[in-house]
Amino acid sequence: MPKSAPTAKPAPAKAAKAAKAASVKTEPAASNGRARLAVRKTYKLYVGGAFPRSESGRTYLVDGDNVALASRKDARDAVVAARKAQPKWAGATAYNRGQVVYRVAEMVEARAAEFVALGVPAAEVDAAIDRLVWYAGWSDKIAQVVGNANPVAGPYFNLSSPEPTGVVGVVAPPSLLGLVSVVAPAIVTGNTVVVLAAGPQVAITLAEVLATSDVPGGVVNILTGRAAETAPWLASHDDVNALDLTGVTDPELAADLERTASGTLKRVLRSRGETDFTVDPGLHPMTALLETKTVWHPKGF
Amino acid sequence: MFEYAPAPESRSIVSIASTYGLFIDGDFSDGKGTFKTINPASEEVLAEVAMAAPEDVDRAVAAARRAFGPWSALPGAERAKYLFRIARIIQERSRELAVLESLDNGKPIKESRDVDLPLVAAHFFYYAGWADKLRYAGFGTDPKPLGVAGQVIPWNFPLLMLAWKIAPALAAGNTVVLKPAETTPLSALFFADVCRQADLPPGVVNIITGAGDTGRYLVEHPDVDKVAFTGSTEVGRQIARSVAGTGKRLTLELGGKAANIVFDDAPIDQAVEGIVNGIFFNQGHVCCAGSRLLVQESIADELLDSLKRRMATLRVGDPLDKNTDIGAINSAAQLAKITELSEIGSSEGAERWSPPCSLPDHGFWFAPTIFTGVTQAHRIAREEIFGPVLSVLTFRTPEEAIEKANNTPYGLSAGIWTDKGSRILAVADKLRAGVVWANTFNKFDPTSPFGGYKESGYGREGGRHGLEAYLA
Numbered sequence: 001m002p003k004s005a006p007t008a009k010p011a012p013a014k015a016a017k018a019a020k021a022a023s024v025k026t027e028p029a030a031s032n033g034r035a036r037l038a039v040r041k042t043y044k045l046y047v048g049g050a051f052p053r054s055e056s057g058r059t060y061l062v063d064g065d066n067v068a069l070a071s072r073k074d075a076r077d078a079v080v081a082a083r084k085a086q087p088k089w090a091g092a093t094a095y096n097r098g099q100v101v102y103r104v105a106e107m108v109e110a111r112a113a114e115f116v117a118l119g120v121p122a123a124e125v126d127a128a129i130d131r132l133v134w135y136a137g138w139s140d141k142i143a144q145v146v147g148n149a150n151p152v153a154g155p156y157f158n159l160s161s162p163e164p165t166g167v168v169g170v171v172a173p174p175s176l177l178g179l180v181s182v183v184a185p186a187i188v189t190g191n192t193v194v195v196l197a198a199g200p201q202v203a204i205t206l207a208e209v210l211a212t213s214d215v216p217g218g219v220v221n222i223l224t225g226r227a228a229e230t231a232p233w234l235a236s237h238d239d240v241n242a243l244d245l246t247g248v249t250d251p252e253l254a255a256d257l258e259r260t261a262s263g264t265l266k267r268v269l270r271s272r273g274e275t276d277f278t279v280d281p282g283l284h285p286m287t288a289l290l291e292t293k294t295v296w297h298p299k300g301f
Numbered sequence: 302m303f304e305y306a307p308a309p310e311s312r313s314i315v316s317i318a319s320t321y322g323l324f325i326d327g328d329f330s331d332g333k334g335t336f337k338t339i340n341p342a343s344e345e346v347l348a349e350v351a352m353a354a355p356e357d358v359d360r361a362v363a364a365a366r367r368a369f370g371p372w373s374a375l376p377g378a379e380r381a382k383y384l385f386r387i388a389r390i391i392q393e394r395s396r397e398l399a400v401l402e403s404l405d406n407g408k409p410i411k412e413s414r415d416v417d418l419p420l421v422a423a424h425f426f427y428y429a430g431w432a433d434k435l436r437y438a439g440f441g442t443d444p445k446p447l448g449v450a451g452q453v454i455p456w457n458f459p460l461l462m463l464a465w466k467i468a469p470a471l472a473a474g475n476t477v478v479l480k481p482a483e484t485t486p487l488s489a490l491f492f493a494d495v496c497r498q499a500d501l502p503p504g505v506v507n508i509i510t511g512a513g514d515t516g517r518y519l520v521e522h523p524d525v526d527k528v529a530f531t532g533s534t535e536v537g538r539q540i541a542r543s544v545a546g547t548g549k550r551l552t553l554e555l556g557g558k559a560a561n562i563v564f565d566d567a568p569i570d571q572a573v574e575g576i577v578n579g580i581f582f583n584q585g586h587v588c589c590a591g592s593r594l595l596v597q598e599s600i601a602d603e604l605l606d607s608l609k610r611r612m613a614t615l616r617v618g619d620p621l622d623k624n625t626d627i628g629a630i631n632s633a634a635q636l637a638k639i640t641e642l643s644e645i646g647s648s649e650g651a652e653r654w655s656p657p658c659s660l661p662d663h664g665f666w667f668a669p670t671i672f673t674g675v676t677q678a679h680r681i682a683r684e685e686i687f688g689p690v691l692s693v694l695t696f697r698t699p700e701e702a703i704e705k706a707n708n709t710p711y712g713l714s715a716g717i718w719t720d721k722g723s724r725i726l727a728v729a730d731k732l733r734a735g736v737v738w739a740n741t742f743n744k745f746d747p748t749s750p751f752g753g754y755k756e757s758g759y760g761r762e763g764g765r766h767g768l769e770a771y772l773a
Contacts, residue, residue, distance in 0.1 A: 145439065146439070148764075148765060150746065150748040150749045150750070150764050151748050152744075152746035152748055152749050153423065153746055153748075154744070154746070156741070156744065158746070158748075158749050160749070160750050160764065160766060165754075241755070251546070252546075254546065255545055255546025256546075258545035258546055259542050259545040259546065261541075261545075262538055262541030262542040262545055263538060263542075264710075264756065265534070265537060265538060265541060265553065265555070265755070265756045265758065265759070267759050268545075270548070282441075291735065291754050292735065292750050292752070292761050292766055293729075293734070293735060293736075293737060293754075294735065294736050294737070294749055294750050294751070294764075295729050295736075295737045295739060296736070296737070296738045296739060296741055296744050296749070297725065297739040297740060297741070298740055298741050
């Protein structure tokens with residue numbers, strides 16, 4: 001199925017983006033008058049805190065870069081990394097997770113020029129930073145807003161609290177703001193993610209941000225390539241708890257993935273057509289990836 | 302054990318008609334055939350019930366759709382008053398409905414009378430109060446109902462599961478088509494009469510009876526906006542698959558294989574009561590039953606001796622006898638499944654024990670049973686038996702207990718028995734289960750959300766959280 005499935009649309013190659021990207025790659029003449037040869041970046045995957053090539057050895061060409069083309073096995077390796085990192089990340093204090101996500105915002109701010117050079121509009125970079133700051137603040141508030149004590153009719157202490165669902169497979173939208181808007185709500189609540197990125201250079205640059213932002217290895221894993229090829233493996237994977245289909249634009253692929261996910265009763269965050277990432281996301285991106293645990297205990301002397 | 306004289310609850314309080322139709326648009330009408338519902342304690346036929354064909358489901362969904370506009374447009378306070386009325390009528394007819402439930406389901410009257418019916422009334426009472434307060438529930442300032450809800454419920458708590466489905470749906474402004482289980486349709490049909498007594502507008506609640514095909518047709522109906530299902534994980538998967546890509550909202554409350562963990566400092570007598578309640582309540586026909594006992598090795602012998610002594614006092618028999626602890630198994634098919642898995646337990650090497658107890662000649666019965674020497678590889682430790690059968694495993698450290706407790710695709714409930722508060726909280730944190738009972742078990746309340754992690758389904762029923770499934 002994955003091989004014959006339609007390939008995901010790569011990030012829109014805007015003329016402005018290409019021009020800006022080119023300006024980074026071919027440096028102007030050095031001060032001594034001789035042209036300096038640029039040191040190019042290799043765009044690899046981001047799995048378990050490291051930047052491996054695809055185990056398949058495959059790459060594909062995106063705007064002049066040979067980008068790693070992730071395989072089924074890369075997806076499975078990423079799930080292993082995400083699962084391994086999950087208990088410790090969920091067990092970190094909410095305060096700590098908030099600090100880490102805020103640190104991500106700081107690092108995007110510091111590298112804003114790099115994202116702009118990749119063709120991301122400056123306003124979008126700003127919005128992505130603001131979105132990260134917004135979610136950072138949610139880390140130690142979401143439990144207070146969606147959890148509550150329950151006044152049961154008996155002598156019992158009874159409390160419902162949200163908990164992360166676990167490992168989330170994410171089919172991300174191509175834009176930086178879209179990518180941040182799907183990753184941040186998943187991780188700030190204590191989940192770990194395997195992201196199938198649509199805009200590879202932007203996504204891997206974000207991975208470099210994450211790698212330098214105190215985000216523990218394995219909390220965010222980013223695969224570049226064709227979502228239509230790799231997403232079915234995440235949808236059917238027994239050790240993935242939820243699937244975020246926000247970035248899936250083909251309704252048939254979305255329905256297929258949802259059907260596949262039913263085999264393990266994954267929580268599915270459905271795509272709702274074109275998402276406007278500039279508006280207030282509300283709580284749903286977080287609550288869709290949370291479980292509610294209710295604990296009872298008798299009261300008595 | 303003391304000898305008790307029989308203390309049967311009178312059947313005369315309930316009058317069961319010989320046939321029942323489908324409750325659609327406020328009236329009863331015929332289906333395309335009928336099926337019989339029996340008393341599992343005697344195999345006596347209680348009534349013939351209409352089998353809903355696809356065109357009947359179409360009629361029911363159409364009635365619910367017509368009723369949706371006016372019902373959702375009612376001020377919340379008015380919807381609330383209908384639900385309060387329903388709650389009151391259930392309280393008034395509580396004994397009748399309890400006897401009916403025990404007759405059709407086989408559960409002991411003391412459970413239908415003291416657990417099921419009080420919770421049913423309380424559930425309607427609780428959600429009635431939400432109907433005019435939805436914008437304060439935390440799901441947006443202008444929450445909207447979804448439309449027509451297709452709801453399919455199981456046979457283990459027929460009227461209680463109906464209440465869990467219908468009360469929040471109606472409070473939020475939805476209309477419903479509900480299908481009760483094939484073996485326990487009667488209390489839902491009596492509920493239809495409760496709706497009429499309450500003057501609920503026709504079409505707001507529709508009850509269609511039938512088997513799996515009827516349920517499948519209902520959840521796949523294109524004019525259903527929301528599907529809610531309680532039942533087996535296998536059927537839950539099929540429903541999730543059929544709903545995929547349709548945009549319908551879905552909540553699933555599925556199977557479980559709960560661990561009931563007893564630490565060495567637990568008060569043994571209380572723990573034994575909790576273990577017995579955890580697995581023998583409602584004949585073990587409970588998705589959140591504590592069907593895997595994890596006991597710390599150092600107290601295993603003492604605990605098991607005590608548990609066996611207690612099990613020997615359990616009274617198995619006539620569900621209508623007020624002294625009965627364990628009633629009838631709901632159906633021949635369920636009895637066959639319990640029998641088969643228990644035989645597999647023995648053949649895989651676990652040691653089987655039941656107290657001496659005589660079972661009635663007619664009907665479906667299974668003696669309370671425990672298996673010791675069970676390992677995690679045994680099928681009786683992995684599969685939901687849904688009967689009065691307990692698998693006992695041991696552990697040495699809290700880490701091992703947590704590892705074993707979570708070693709299941711299910712995640713509905715769990716129990717912890719220990720005197721140490723910090724241990725309760727640490728273990729509760731690590732258990733992957735939607736409901737954790739500490740030093741208690743099988744407690745339910747309309748204010749308390751219920752539902753599972755992992756393959757026990759998604760969504761919550763009960764409490765403020767339970768509204769989310771019925772609001773856009």
